Amino acid sequence: MKIATWNVNSLRVRLEHVRDWLTSAAPDVLGLQETKLTDDKFPVREFAELGYHCAFSGQPTYNGVALISREPATEIVTDLSGYSDIQRRVLGATFGDLRVLNLYVPNGQSVASEKFEYKLEWLAALTAQLRADLARYEHVVVMGDFNIAPEDRDVHDPAAWQDKVLCTPKERAALKRIEELGLCDAFRLFTQAENIFSWWDYRAAAFRRNRGRRIDLILASVALSEACTICTVDTAPRRLERPSDHAPVFALFELPPSLC
DNA sequence: ATGGTGGTACCACCA
Numbered sequence: 001m002k003i004a005t006w007n008v009n010s011l012r013v014r015l016e017h018v019r020d021w022l023t024s025a026a027p028d029v030l031g032l033q034e035t036k037l038t039d040d041k042f043p044v045r046e047f048a049e050l051g052y053h054c055a056f057s058g059q060p061t062y063n064g065v066a067l068i069s070r071e072p073a074t075e076i077v078t079d080l081s082g083y084s085d086i087q088r089r090v091l092g093a094t095f096g097d098l099r100v101l102n103l104y105v106p107n108g109q110s111v112a113s114e115k116f117e118y119k120l121e122w123l124a125a126l127t128a129q130l131r132a133d134l135a136r137y138e139h140v141v142v143m144g145d146f147n148i149a150p151e152d153r154d155v156h157d158p159a160a161w162q163d164k165v166l167c168t169p170k171e172r173a174a175l176k177r178i179e180e181l182g183l184c185d186a187f188r189l190f191t192q193a194e195n196i197f198s199w200w201d202y203r204a205a206a207f208r209r210n211r212g213r214r215i216d217l218i219l220a221s222v223a224l225s226e227a228c229t230i231c232t233v234d235t236a237p238r239r240l241e242r243p244s245d246h247a248p249v250f251a252l253f254e255l256p257p258s259l260c
Numbered sequence: 261a262t263g264g265t266g267g268t269a270c271c272a273c274c275a
Contacts, residue, residue: 009275010264034275036265061265062274107275147275201275202262245263245275 002027004250005102005143005216006237007199011035011066014244015043017237018068022050025234027250028070029095031102033145035064042066057088065091065102065144075099081132083125092133098224098255099137101130103144108165116165119147123174127181134182139255140221142183145199145246147215148175150185154214156195166215183219186231186251198233199246207238218251227253 004027008014011032022030030052035042037058047054047068057078058064065088067073073093080090089104103126108119133140148171152158161167179185187196197212206212220228231251238247 013264034264109274204261206262242263 001029001098001253001255002250003029003031003100003141003143003218003253004248005031005033005145005218006248007033007104007145007216007244007246009034009036009244009246011037011043011064012041013242015046017240017243019046019050021234021237021248022047022052022068025248025250027068029098029100030068030248031091031100031143032066032068033064033089033102033104034062035066036061037064055091055093057091059086059088063088063104065089065104067091067093067100067102069093069095071095080122080125080129082128083122085122089122094137097137097139099133099140101133101140101142101144103142103146105145105147107147108171110165111163111168113165120170120174123171123178127174127178130178130181130183134221138221139224140183141224141251142178142219143217143249145215146175146217148172149213149215150175150188150217153194154197156197156211156213161213166213179219182222184222184225186218186220186225186228187214187233187249189225189228190231196233198249200238202245216246216249218249220251220253224253224255227255229254
């Protein structure tokens with residue numbers, strides 16, 4: 001089972017990149033963020049041509065999440081329970097015995113911003129949701145653009161980013177609380193090279209200089225993480241013409257046949 | 261200092 005996450009920063013602009021990547025990487029499930037499409041404009045046919053089903057929750061201009069999958073999704077949810085929000089950032093679905101939550105976590109803008117408070121509230125609501133999900137499902141994957149760099153080694157210049165949004169102790173503590181529910185950062189299950197990132201600013205040649213941050217995560221429940229054999233960032237799509245500012249991240253799970 | 265979107269033909273908002 002190959003599971004992937006990719007913030008595409010407009011699916012309209014990036015559709016061919018996504019289609020090419022589906023063909024070459026062949027994931028079983030791909031979570032997309034920042035589709036920036038209303039549901040009536042979602043390119044269902046273009047994915048069906050490649051043998052993929054779609055589930056999506058979009059809005060005009062901002063946000064928007066989708067799950068592209070070999071098998072159709074069931075038990076779809078588009079909100080965190082008990083947290084009403086017009087922003088489309090959540091897509092939960094079940095594939096066989098696997099529960100998937102695809103997320104576009106609020107960015108937070110800056111620590112002084114109201115958007116930072118919204119981010120922390122949202123993360124608290126997510127934690128409650130995940131506590132319930134983990135009690136209900138054994139195999140859970142929570143993935144997406146977390147807009148949190150888990151540790152200093154996930155940032156190109158930790159000193160410059162110290163206490164800045166995406167790197168504050170409050171955000172990192174919120175992520176830690178989520179992991180303590182019984183979720184593992186799949187990327188850190190393995191020995192990794194240094195300076196591996198998943199997002200690079202479009203400005204100042206940040207990608208060429210590898211000045212990025214690792215903010216796109218795949219978290220797996222304990223039983224699932226024992227079946228994880230690899231977790232990698234694929235930087236190839238970031239090198240293309242007119243790329244997303246994020247690269248796809250994927251993980252492989254060697255599950256018993258009944259779960260695939 | 262880049263890029264996507266959407267309202268208006270350059271600019272505001274968001275990342």
